[in-house]
Amino acid sequence: MGEFYGFDQWLIPGPAGPGTPSTKLLVATVGWTATALVARRFRVYVPNKAASASMYADLIGDAWALLVHDVHEWCRNRWHYLVPESDAERSILRGMRGDALDFQNHFLRIYRNDALDELASGDPGRQRLAAERLEQITYPGDPEVERALRAFSSASTAADPLD
Numbered sequence: 001m002g003e004f005y006g007f008d009q010w011l012i013p014g015p016a017g018p019g020t021p022s023t024k025l026l027v028a029t030v031g032w033t034a035t036a037l038v039a040r041r042f043r044v045y046v047p048n049k050a051a052s053a054s055m056y057a058d059l060i061g062d063a064w065a066l067l068v069h070d071v072h073e074w075c076r077n078r079w080h081y082l083v084p085e086s087d088a089e090r091s092i093l094r095g096m097r098g099d100a101l102d103f104q105n106h107f108l109r110i111y112r113n114d115a116l117d118e119l120a121s122g123d124p125g126r127q128r129l130a131a132e133r134l135e136q137i138t139y140p141g142d143p144e145v146e147r148a149l150r151a152f153s154s155a156s157t158a159a160d161p162l163d
Helices: 026-040 049-060 065-078 087-119 124-137 143-159
Strands: 011-014 018-020
Touching: 011 087, 026 049, 026 087, 049 065, 065 087, 087 124, 087 143, 124 143
Parallel strands: none
Antiparallel strands: 011 018
């Protein structure tokens, strides 16, 4: 509900004192998402935040690459994680926060399919992990996810001799 959708809730030491709102959560969220997508597709290690932005641009280079770059460049390098004071820069940050939510949803759509594949894999360890993740992430009203979780739950209950 806030101006920056809560992406400014991580506090850092700053000019206003130790409890200064920051963009660190936005940088972390976009960076983690980019890292996960690079690692998923190319099975490579992403060593740090700067590498995440450049590797995402070089390896994936899709429409999200500009957001990943801009969040890293503006929030980390230009603003040093501080929430900007000028109206123009706050407007830039507001644009990033909405795009970051869309980027997260993009990742969650991809992850949904990967998790459903894992749930159908036949490997009990991979299935259990996928079921745990699908129960933690909300895919509201998604009949395929609900069906797959019910089927896994029924199969694992039937296979568990302790129940």
